[in-house]
Amino acid sequence: MERFKKGETFRFGIVTAGAALIFAFVVLQEAVVVQSKSPYSWAKFDKFDEITQRMDAVNAENCASKSKEELHLPETTVGQVPQFNRLLSTVIYPNRTNLLHLHNMALNRAFFYSYVFQKLNETHHFKYQPGLMYYYFSAAADVSANEYNINGSGIFFEFNKTYPNWYRNIAINHTMLLFGPRAFRFDDYNEPTNFLREPTNQTIDVVDYGAGPQNNYTRDTYKLNEWYFKWMPDGWGKKGLDSIKKHNYNVGIKYSNETGKFTTDEFEGKTFYGPPFPGQNQQNQKQVFQPVDFTRPYFDCGRSNKWIVSASAPIVDHLPRYLEWFHLRRHWITAASVQDIDFLSVDFNPCPAGIGNPKSYLTDISRCKKSTMCEPLYGWGFRRGGYQCVCLPGYRYPPWQRGPFQGSQIESATEEEYERGFECLPVGLKQVIPIIRGNGTLGIGRSKRSVQKKQSKIEKREAKGPVIDKEKVEKRSIKALDGQSKILTKQQRFLRSVDLKELQYSYNKAQEMIESSQRRKRKVFVARYKRSTNAKSRSKRATFDKKAHERMQDLLRKKESVTRDNCHEKSMDDLELPGDVAYGVQKQFSNQARTALRLSHFLSNFLQNIDMYEEYGNLRGDKLLNIELLFGEALANVMGDLKLHGSGIFFDRDKYVGPDGKTRQLFGPYAWRHTKRGDDADQANKNYRALDKAGLDEAYLEERWFREVKERWQSNTYGLTKYTEKPMIRSDINGTSSKKFELYPLYYRAPEEDDGWWSPPYFSCGGEKEDSLGHVNDWVVTYSVPFFGKNSIGTALEFKGVVTVDVKLETLDLNQCPAEFYIANAFKNTARCHYESTYCVPIPLLTPGRKFHRGGYKCECRQGFEYPFNDRAWYFDGQTMEEEYRKMLSNEQNRFHTLKCRIAAGSSAIKAVWVNIFLAMILWFCS
Known part of the structure; x- marks a missing residue:
């Protein structure tokens, strides 16, 4: 029996120990689970993580074995791509300016090659067509001048559509099978000459995609050629879309072969076909053919080995070339201009879909809470x-x-x-915005109450209240009553809102006692010494500058007073504005400045590395620049960017040498957007004019935009940036393999964007004539940047001329917000915000093409303040502030003094009422 009891005890102990172990194991497991839960596990897996995983799965070592779909990301990963037919009617925000510049540069190169191929389309023009290095240097300039926008640039010809003039053993009317020069930025951190081992972004590789093994980019197996199949092969005629995919453009040029004189008095017209041109009124149509198409993000395998996005535009030629039977020729899309941008540098919109933010693959991945947007x-x-x-x-x-x-x-x-x-x-006790129309207020008017009236209803109610011992109250100290008066004054509105008779009674009685105590005579002390009365009290300087506001009004009135009808009657001072009026052009028009910088880089590279006497066996050297190529470059700048209204290339005296070896005294091709009175937006974009400004009576050498730049760079070229170019050319005509160019690598020095100069605003006056001879007939600002070449003996660099672009002043956003004293801004400190409760934030006006107006800002509440009105806004709009301020100055009914934030109080009205009741009760018991 005892043995049985011992066994039971033993088994019970085993069971107890086992249960304890199981319990300990469960507790330990829970602890491990709790500890394994990361404090960041609340962030769930989303589409951003999905895209990141797909990108990390591809690298330079395994990209060749990946399928086509694995090398591409979804098409809508890049959202809000620019659309040409909406550029004049929508506001392009800063997060899409890089894509817009990519769009414009692809269009720029497409217009240039389309114009040149069709302009130089006769037999004797064959040698003046762009040579091999022209293609290479043009692509390299696209990359070097756009350090933060464009990482690759190229032109890819259709199969058997290239007419090379740089091979001796190819006849004039014969073609090459493939030709695709492309430049991309090379990571030079490991270069022998890079001692710091840091990427400089100044080394550019240029290769021919039509040379080497697996070089046929026209096949489906190429994987990375979406930019090719968007336009080629050209079968649009069979689909009935030939007239839509190829649009005609009108260009008029006036030439000059001697200084101060044109060859003819009329413009020589030229119509050529180029990329599609959807009208600005074709926004609601289902199918609109854009001139620029964007590819899906893809991995550039074997080249830059980066994820990139490409923008492509078609290049049109008149083929077959040099054929006597003109009726057999037609316009073909022969090539595509392709510009690349690093996918990692493209902004995306993580906010929910809505107006201005169409749905994309990465839409609504932000983590804003429900009370925020x-x-x-x-x-x-x-x-x-x-x-x-x-x-x-x-x-x-x-x-x-x-x-x-x-x-x-x-x-x-x-x-x-x-x-x-x-x-x-949440904000409580929100106010209703008063509605004012004209000079009167909506609703029934209320007459002012007479002073002689009897006591109001409130006073009658107060008369029935309890009696207070007045003598007892008057014994209280004045200091205590003063403190109470401050509290009571803040609480009066809340006490009346809850309609508490006793509290109102006590408040009014206490107020009377405060007034009576303040009327008591106080002791007046006589000063022992006579103090000086010359001391001045200091006050904080007002953020709003009234003098600056008056100056802004004068400048705007001066600007509006000059038109194309009366500009020829104005003096030179009337046609110019101070330089600080154009504050912000460096940032807002940076992409337009880089368009001029691209052309400056190309000219500097060409003039420093091309020698017309050099030959390389079977490979001919490039000819010097002819006038048609330079006219084409100026025209392409204007046609490719709707913000540009003029662009020119101006050589210094005796610096232009043509392909015939003759030196011109002056040469300045200038192109502009030709508009007539009553032209709509579509018509303005299809007609262009160009002339050689050397034919004008007054030489352009005395223009300020030329003189300022020349004075800086004429005698000293220190500060130019050195660029390295590594061209790889095909080893033979068939493109069996690639080899280094004879002068590999090439070097050239060129300016940066900051080396250029922005002019003060001026009116480019052409008068009432339709033929304005290079004048925009509007207020413009000009950006000019120099280009350089070797001197006559090839021993040093020298200043050769400038490249200019003109931008209308109307497209500039004003900045009226406060700024430091050293900021040269004519409109600073003119915003009408209530700075004690709000602060100023500049915003773009939502009127494309007419931005140079007041009100481009918003007044947001400061920390500790709240927006008081019950509407769908959380700030005061600048245009509303300006209009209400104008009404106030005109002595009209206005609500200017109500446009300010209030101190942030309780989050609801109920809490605020109870607080005031509690304070009133304390005052009651203390009395």
């Missing part, structure tokens, strides 16, 4: 956190939050931080 940020590229969360209308920021919640902070927050923070608070 998402705004995309510029310059983030393909990274998380490129957004900010602003409060919805009817909400305000917490007292400790200064400005919007940044997406980068939200993405890096822990789960606890995210749950407890990044939330806006």
Whole structure:
């Protein structure tokens, strides 16, 4: 029996120990699970992570074995691509300016080659067509001048459509099978001459895609040639789309063969076919053929080995060339101009889909809370956190939050931080905006109450209240009553809103006692010494500058007073504005400046590396630049960018040498967008004019945009940037393999964007004549940048001339917000924000083409303040502020003094009322 009891005890101990072990194991497992849960596990897997995984799965070692789909990302990964037929009617925000510049550069090169191929289309023009190095240097200039926009540039010809003039053993009317010169930025961190081992972005590889093994980019097996099949092979005639895919453009040119005289008085017309031209009114049509097409993001395998996005535009030629039977020739799409950008540098919009943000693959991946809304940020590229969360209308920021919640902070927050923070608070007691029409207010008018009236209803109610011992109250100190008066004055409105008779009675009685105590005589002390009365009190300088506002009004009136009808009657001073009027052109028109810089890089490269006497066996050297090529470059700048209204190339005196070896005294091809009175947007984009400004009576050498740049660079070229170019050419005509060019590598020195000069605004006056001879007949600003070549004996660099672009002043956004004293801005400190409760933020006006107007800002509430009105806004619009301020100055009915934020109080009216009741009760018991 005892043995049985011992066994039972033993078994019971075993069971107990086992249960304890199981319990300990479960507790330990739960602890491990709790510990394994990361504080960042709240951020769920989304489409951004999916795209990142697909990109990480491809690299330079395994890309050749990947399928075509694995080398591409979804088409809508890049959203909000520019559309040509919407450029004049929509606002392009900063997060899409890089894609727009890519679009414009592809169009620029397509217009140039289309014009040159059809202009130089006769037999005796064959030698003046672009040579081999012209193609190479043009592609290299696209890359070198656009350091942060374009990483690759090329032109790819259709099969058997290339007419080379640089091979001796190819007859004049024979073609090459394939030709595709492409330049891309090379990572030179490991170059022997790079001692710092840091990428310089100044080394460019140029290769022929038509040479080497597996070089046929016209086949489906090439995997990375979407830019080819978007336009070629040309079978649009069979589909009935020939007239839509190829549009005709009109160009008029006036030549000059001697200084101060034109060859003819009329413009010589030329009509050529180029990329499609959808009208600006074709926005609601289902099928619109854009002149520029964007590819899906793809991995550039074997070349730059990066994820890139390409923009392509068609190049049109009149084929077959040099054929006597003209009726057999037709316009063919013979090549595609392709520009590449690094996919990682393209901004995407992570906010929810809505107006201005169409649905894309990465839409709605932001992590803004329900009380906030998402705004995309510029310059983030393909990274998380490129957004900010602003409060919805009817909400305000917490007292400790200064400005919007940044997406980068939200993405890096822990789960606890995210749950407890990044939330806006509701605004209580919102006011209704008064509606004012004309000079009167809507609703029934109310007459002013007479002073002689009897007591109001409130006073009657107060008379029935309890009696207070007045003598007892008057014994209280004045200091205490003064403190109470401050509290009571703040609470009066809340006490009346809850209709508490006793509290109103006590408040009014206490107010009377305060007034009576203040009327008591106080002791007046006589000063022992007489103080000086010359001392001046200092006050904080007002953020709004009234003198600056008056100057802004004068400048705007001066600008509006000059038109194309009266500009010829004005003096030179009337046709110019101060330089600080054009504040912001360097940033807002940077892409337009880089268009001029691209041409400057190309001319510098060509003039420093091309010798007309050099021959390389079977390979001919390039001819010197002829006038048609330079006219084509100026025209392409204007045709490719709707913001540019003029562009020119101006050589210094005796610096232009033609392919015939003759030197011209002056040569200045200038092109502009030709508009007539009553022209609509479509017509203005199809007619262009160009002339040689050497034929004008007044030489362009005395123009300020030429003189300023020449004075800086004529005697000293120190500060130019050195670029390295590595051209690889085909080893034979058939393109069996690639080899280095005879002068590999090539070097050239060229300016950067900051080396150019922006002119003050001026009116380019051509008068009432339709033939304005190179004048835009509008207020413009001009950017000019120099280009350089070797001197006559080839021993040193010298200044050769300038490249200019003209931009209308109307497309410039004003910045009226406060700025430091050293900022040269004619419009700073003129915003009419209430700076005690709001701060100024510049915003673009939503009127494309007419931006140079007041009101391009918003007044947002400062930290600790809230927007008081019950509407769908959270800030005061600048145009509303300007209009209400104008009404106030004109003595009209206005609400200018109500356009300010109020101190952020309780989050609801009920809480605020109870607080005031509690304070009133304390005052009651103390009395």
